Amino acid sequence: MTDEITGRDALVRFLERLLAIPGMTVYAPVAEGDGAVFDRISSVSEALLDFPGAVRSPRHILTPMTEKLLSMGPDGRVEEAIPTPGPAVLFGVRPCDARAIAFLDRVYAGGDRTDPYYRARRDALTIVSLGCREPRPTCFCTTTGGGPLSPEGSDILLEPSGKGWSVRAVSEKGRALADATGIAVESDGGNPDAGSIGAEMTPRVDIAVLKKVLDESFDDPRWQTLTAKCLGCGACSFICPSCHCFDIVDGEEDGVTVRSRIWDTCQFKAFTKQASGHDPRPTGADRFRHRMMHKFSYCIDSYGMPGCVGCGRCVEACPVNLDIRRLMEAFGGDGLE
Amino acid sequence: MNNPYAPIPMRVEKIVTETEDASIRTISLSFAEGSKPFGFVPGQFSELSIMGVGEAPFGIASSPMTPDALDFTIARVGTVTTELHYLEPGETIGLRGPLGNGYPVDALKGRDLLVIGGGFGFSTLRAFTNYALHPDNRGGFGRLVVVYGARNPGLLLYRDDLRNWASRDDVQLIVTVDRAEGDWAGAVGNVPSHVKGLEVDPASTAALVCGPPAMIRYTLPVLDALGLAPSDIFLSLEMKMKCGIGKCGRCSIGGSYVCIDGPVYSLARLRELPGEFS
Numbered sequence: 101m102t103d104e105i106t107g108r109d110a111l112v113r114f115l116e117r118l119l120a121i122p123g124m125t126v127y128a129p130v131a132e133g134d135g136a137v138f139d140r141i142s143s144v145s146e147a148l149l150d151f152p153g154a155v156r157s158p159r160h161i162l163t164p165m166t167e168k169l170l171s172m173g174p175d176g177r178v179e180e181a182i183p184t185p186g187p188a189v190l191f192g193v194r195p196c197d198a199r200a201i202a203f204l205d206r207v208y209a210g211g212d213r214t215d216p217y218y219r220a221r222r223d224a225l226t227i228v229s230l231g232c233r234e235p236r237p238t239c240f241c242t243t244t245g246g247g248p249l250s251p252e253g254s255d256i257l258l259e260p261s262g263k264g265w266s267v268r269a270v271s272e273k274g275r276a277l278a279d280a281t282g283i284a285v286e287s288d289g290g291n292p293d294a295g296s297i298g299a300e301m302t303p304r305v306d307i308a309v310l311k312k313v314l315d316e317s318f319d320d321p322r323w324q325t326l327t328a329k330c331l332g333c334g335a336c337s338f339i340c341p342s343c344h345c346f347d348i349v350d351g352e353e354d355g356v357t358v359r360s361r362i363w364d365t366c367q368f369k370a371f372t373k374q375a376s377g378h379d380p381r382p383t384g385a386d387r388f389r390h391r392m393m394h395k396f397s398y399c400i401d402s403y404g405m406p407g408c409v410g411c412g413r414c415v416e417a418c419p420v421n422l423d424i425r426r427l428m429e430a431f432g433g434d435g436l437e
Numbered sequence: 438m439n440n441p442y443a444p445i446p447m448r449v450e451k452i453v454t455e456t457e458d459a460s461i462r463t464i465s466l467s468f469a470e471g472s473k474p475f476g477f478v479p480g481q482f483s484e485l486s487i488m489g490v491g492e493a494p495f496g497i498a499s500s501p502m503t504p505d506a507l508d509f510t511i512a513r514v515g516t517v518t519t520e521l522h523y524l525e526p527g528e529t530i531g532l533r534g535p536l537g538n539g540y541p542v543d544a545l546k547g548r549d550l551l552v553i554g555g556g557f558g559f560s561t562l563r564a565f566t567n568y569a570l571h572p573d574n575r576g577g578f579g580r581l582v583v584v585y586g587a588r589n590p591g592l593l594l595y596r597d598d599l600r601n602w603a604s605r606d607d608v609q610l611i612v613t614v615d616r617a618e619g620d621w622a623g624a625v626g627n628v629p630s631h632v633k634g635l636e637v638d639p640a641s642t643a644a645l646v647c648g649p650p651a652m653i654r655y656t657l658p659v660l661d662a663l664g665l666a667p668s669d670i671f672l673s674l675e676m677k678m679k680c681g682i683g684k685c686g687r688c689s690i691g692g693s694y695v696c697i698d699g700p701v702y703s704l705a706r707l708r709e710l711p712g713e714f715s
Contacts, residue, residue, distance in 0.1 A: 169442045170442065170443065170488070172489070176529075178443070178488060180440050180443050182440065207684065213441065213682050213697070215682075215684055216439075216440050217442075318711045318712060344686060345686030345687065346679070346680070346684075346686070347679055347685070347687075348491075348492060348679045348680065348685070350486075350490055350491045350492075351489075352489070357488050359442075359488065361680075364686075364687075366687075371677070371687065372676070372687065374675060374677050375512070375514040375515050375677075376649075376675075378650060380676070380690075380713045381713065386713075394689060397691075398689060398692040399692075400692075401691070402692045
């Protein structure tokens with residue numbers, strides 16, 4: 101027996117059903133200050149369902165800002181701290197953030213070097229995303245290969261439909277979750293509004309052209325001028341859903357010696373500085389160039405997709421208004437007619 | 438699932454102070470109970486760690502032909518390296534490895550080899566040289582020339598090996614210092630100036646190079662002038678690392694991670710990557 105949830109209160113009813121599943125952890129947008137962040141909820145009233153987009157990405161749910169890797173007690177035995185999470189749902193991410201998780205999957209769980217910490221959290225997580233009705237001024241998902249209804253990375257995609265939502269199961273995991281909630285899913289093409297959403301979001305550059313130009317622009321003097329105002333604060337990285345660089349540090353927690361990984365950023369001066377004092381990337385321009393190159397060239401080589409999903413958070417967060425879209429246009433701007 | 442972040446326990450067997458200023462020491466580690474011994478290729482590295490202090494990457498300085506003990510040559514420059522310097526035999530530390538690709542041993546078979554090292558970048562070249570000189574392997578390589586330089590005689594590493602190699606007739610050894618001090622009677626001058634004087638058959642020669650950035654910068658044109666092709670020149674790169682398994686992003690150079698695709702690159706491959714090492 102399945103129910104349609106296409107009405108205006110569809111999200112509330114969906115969340116109620118998810119919270120009713122025994123043992124299910126539900127992460128959803130909650131209010132923090134005047135924005136939204138993703139956190140665990142225990143009742144629907146905690147969730148912020150009418151929000152333009154979360155100020156911080158949900159990547160902390162899969163890769164916590166500080167994550168314990170190992171611990172060592174007084175007896176000297178080293179214990180691995182691989183998490184054993186129960187089933188969880190990440191509800192209400194936008195398609196850009198879901199696509200960023202698809203990217204993180206390639207980084208952490210791809211190839212023959214699976215990261216067991218990421219794998220454990222990821223296997224337990226089912227992703228229910230909300231398609232976007234209207235782009236925000238900072239959005240550029242279509243430029244990086246996504247879109248307001250992009251299903252990539254989602255297990256269930258809720259597509260805006262009329263005044264409500266149309267439920268689309270993208271993966272087997274999503275279908276199983278829909279079955280567990282008893283909510284009916286639409287077949288592909290069941291949403292008559294899908295075609296018109298995002299039509300106005302013309303890509304700013306051709307991402308393939310941008311990569312090609314970047315590959316030939318390592319020594320371009322414009323790196324100096326275009327990035328001169330960068331403070332090197334790293335806000336763009338910490339707020340990014342696909343940035344994933346980390347440091348590994350030892351410390352103490354409740355009298356126990358722990359080794360943890362913590363988020364790091366290539367924008368910090370010490371990031372590549374070697375013990376000898378030599379630094380292959382000594383200036384701010386070198387570091388910003390690396391950020392651009394990594395996202396729009398190296399990641400395409402390594403993972404088959406850019407390391408940017410066009411969520412626009414870095415555009416909003418940058419304290420000196422260094423807009424990554426301006427750099428994309430500066431290097432790839434002639435790629436579109 | 439195998440946890441690539443979990444170190445195996447290694448027992449400190451021996452600590453040798455290499456340099457007169459005691460800034461560089463070599464520690465020998467054996468596989469402690471609970472550790473499965475592993476084989477490796479010269480040029481590979483490992484992450485050494487002391488829980489509560491930290492972890493850092495070091496090239497394996499010993500030959501895979503002596504697999505029971507692994508040598509690591511460590512310059513004291515920070516917190517982790519200082520702790521490693523003051524270990525005592527019998528203590529246990531953590532190791533993750535072997536990591537990285539190592540020198541292309543199979544592709545070097547049958548070639549004449551120039552081994553060119555400077556400073557303490559010589560560690561994995563020492564591993565390679567001892568590997569190539571092992572009776573099981575020596576016949577597999579052609580002529581072997583080792584050029585090794587240090588700033589002054591007091592900073593030369595691996596004196597026992599240098600004496601041993603000097604006494605053999607199947608390796609040509611040039612040990613040079615930038616500045617002669619004390620009773621130094623050997624070669625003087627930087628590494629590239631001695632490479633310049635070598636007579637080689639470029640078609641059959643490959644070079645393995647590791648050393649400080651300035652040595653590399655001035656050695657590459659000399660190898661070019663000797664006629665070596667970029668595809669026959671192999672460099673072992675230094676880059677700050679953390680995870681060692683291509684996840685943490687720190688050693689990214691172009692679409693390549695030094696920790697998994699390197700640390701050894703041919704000059705031909707390196708020229709395809711962004712010029713952060715030129």
